[in-house]
Amino acid sequence: xxxxxxxxxxxxxxxxxxxxxxxxxxxxxxxxxxxxxxxxxxxxxxxxxxxxxxxxxxxxxxxxxxxxxxxxxxxxxxxxxxxxxxxxxxxxxxxxxxxxxxxxxxxxxxxxxxxxxxxxxxxxxxxxxxxxxxxxxxxxxxxxxxxxxxxxxxxxxxxxxxxxxxxxxxxxxxxxxxxxxxxxxxxxxxxxxxxxxxxxxxxxxxxxxxxxxxxxxxxxxxxxxxxxxxxxxxxxxxxxxxxxxxxxxxxxxxxxxxxxxxxxxxxxxxxxxxxxxxxxxxxxxxxxxxxxxxxxxxxxxxxxxx
Numbered sequence: 001x002x003x004x005x006x007x008x009x010x011x012x013x014x015x016x017x018x019x020x021x022x023x024x025x026x027x028x029x030x031x032x033x034x035x036x037x038x039x040x041x042x043x044x045x046x047x048x049x050x051x052x053x054x055x056x057x058x059x060x061x062x063x064x065x066x067x068x069x070x071x072x073x074x075x076x077x078x079x080x081x082x083x084x085x086x087x088x089x090x091x092x093x094x095x096x097x098x099x100x101x102x103x104x105x106x107x108x109x110x111x112x113x114x115x116x117x118x119x120x121x122x123x124x125x126x127x128x129x130x131x132x133x134x135x136x137x138x139x140x141x142x143x144x145x146x147x148x149x150x151x152x153x154x155x156x157x158x159x160x161x162x163x164x165x166x167x168x169x170x171x172x173x174x175x176x177x178x179x180x181x182x183x184x185x186x187x188x189x190x191x192x193x194x195x196x197x198x199x200x201x202x203x204x205x206x207x208x209x210x211x212x213x214x215x216x217x218x219x220x221x222x223x224x225x226x227x228x229x230x231x232x233x234x235x236x237x238x239x240x241x242x243x244x245x246x247x248x249x250x251x252x253x254x255x256x257x258x259x260x261x262x263x264x265x266x267x268x269x270x271x272x273x274x275x276x277x278x279x280x281x282x283x284x285x286x287x288x289x290x291x292x293x294x295x296x297x298x299x300x301x302x303x304x305x306x
Contacts, residue, residue: 010296017058018051024072025079028129040110040118044083048101052230053078056201059297060219063290066209070136074147074208077129078201081155084122085164085197087115094168127152139208147204154200163193170258179263186258194234195227218286222294225280230301232273235259237305239266277302 031038054075058068090097090105107115134144167189202223239261260269280298284291
């Protein structure tokens with residue numbers, strides 16, 4: 001892969017990276033005893049998906065001059081955490097979804113007890129993978145410790161879990177709640193439930209590649225912008241997207257979920273997502289010609305169909 005963006009095709013590049021990531025995931029997540037648990041874990045891990053978070057780990061390393069191969073354990077760990085969050089998000093006590101990516105959700109396939117435990121196991125084993133990155137030549141233990149601290153915060157109460165809790169307490173039809181309070185809650189939800197893990201992924205790869213403080217600052221802004229745009233586009237696609245491509249049967253509107261479209265309208269949401277992408281691309285000018293993959297990824301986020 002050269003450094004020119006003139007002939008770069010992200011739609012071809014992403015599937016190629018997905019294959020590499022899937023090979024690594026298959027290596028790390030082998031079936032063992034008890035077989036039902038690992039069958040459920042693998043069912044959700046290999047249910048498809050964009051592999052955005054592990055891709056961001058690899059790209060965070062690459063753009064900062066690191067070796068993508070050396071951060072693969074961390075890339076897979078972030079996919080473990082993302083997948084566990086989806087398993088739990090689909091549970092009856094949360095979003096109560098029957099399908100995910102066109103297939104039965106974990107609790108519909110294996111039962112709630114197995115689904116909960118499969119999610120727990122993925123989360124727990126993710127931190128083992130993060131720690132395993134310290135055994136890779138050229139990666140220092142203190143770098144790994146910094147990544148573990150970052151990921152635990154972004155995935156835990158201060159991050160994704162906190163956002164998930166607030167999300168379960170919100171509804172688009174809560175008439176007694178002021179619009180300003182709803183907007184504040186929605187911003188908190190998306191900045192924590194969605195943006196936090198995207199930011200952790202990109203920064204984890206950068207930290208393992210010995211990124212400078214200037215590089216980390218630029219990537220932080222970029223990640224926050226694309227993460228929020230990604231979620232806004234999810235809200236948009238929930239209204240205008242092809243349900244078959246999305247792999248969904250229901251909608252946030254039917255479930256009376258608080259979304260950008262329900263609060264701000266479809267047109268505003270689409271414009272805001274595009275504006276965030278423009279700001280994200282501006283934030284990574286410090287990387288010069290190396291930014292071309294991140295720039296293409298930002299465009300993909302607002303152009304995608306699922």
